Amino acid sequence: MMTRVLMVVWLSSVWILLWGDLSPGNALAGIVLATALVVLFPPGPTQNGGAHPVSVIRLGLWFVKALVIANLSVARAVVRPRIQVDQGIVAVPLRACSPLVTAFVANAITLTPGTLTVDVRPQAFGKIGTEPAAGHLQIRNGVQVPPVLYVHCLRTGDPAQVRADGLELEEYVVKAFGSPEDRRAILQPAPVWPREANPTGAEGSPT
């Protein structure tokens, strides 16, 4: 119910922004249209824990700072007379499972210093069971499996540092938008990576 109300608010504000007209008639038309859309095409189930204002603001500030640093770092890399990069694709295993958190972290990584999300895969696939999971990408045997982000770095340096930065970002995002399960998940220690270091294949055990 809450998501539907939010959807109506979002859709009608886009309507008003597009018309650029805040008159009561126009606003009413937007709200009626948005309600009709949400009733006709109901959104799927979500698992958000709701937003926490203070954490959202903290995430926002961190994000703006990271965006500025990102641009400075790209600028430094690009303006040099000789292009000098040590690029690489690093796996960043996450702890939280919900799609919203995954999507947000992946997008934020793309906009932060020297990193770009290339792919998202479920964690430890082929280790626990080799049969393909039924249904959703991240659900196996009824248990949600946290994802791994594959991140392309312009200046790789130390892969462990890239992973640590990803987990720090995840913590910010979960504190802002995460579901209760996500909040429990980020209390766990960082997942062991690379996989070979953990022969049981039970890393990042889902809660």
Place this chain on the structure above:
Amino acid sequence: MSVTEVIAAVLIVAGCALGLLGGLGIYRLPDVFGRMHAATKPPTLGLVLVAIGAILRVNALSGATLLVLVILLQFLTAPVGAHMVARSAYESGDQLDDQTVIDELSQADPPEMYP
């Protein structure tokens, strides 16, 4: 020349400089993934700066709201677009540059194994 005008001018020039930076990066960096870095980050911040500069100058409320909308759109779409192109480029076998030091995605299971 008022204060807001000066601020708008500075923001617009800075934003356009970031646009040029994006162009420079996409021209000079060695492979698709590096170029994608240059095509995503600087233009996003650049567009935000230019749009704020324009908001300070535009005379109608409707113009300002459209600029806000375009900032929101850019933040939503730029990373998603970059992610889609990067993924398809990797899967269709676009080569990584020689200066690549590590590729952990090549050790991951092939996509055929996923449902």
Place this chain on the structure above:
Amino acid sequence: MILATNLGFILLSLGALLTLARLIQGPSLADRVVATDLLLTLLVMGIAVLSARTGESTYLIVMVIVAMVGFFGTAMVARFIERRGA
């Protein structure tokens, strides 16, 4: 303001020229998609600068449409590359 927007247009044009060079050179399809995307973003920025110069907001709806079309185009071609490979 005229001076600032002129400078802005020059910077954007140089950026667009370099992007165009990449668009022509390729070498892969993905390179060209990235270049097209950036070109459209630069166009959006150009329209915003134009509206700041004149104070007119007539063209801004064009800006929103270009931004959306740019995204949908990128998404479409990305799906296409993924299926076809190139």
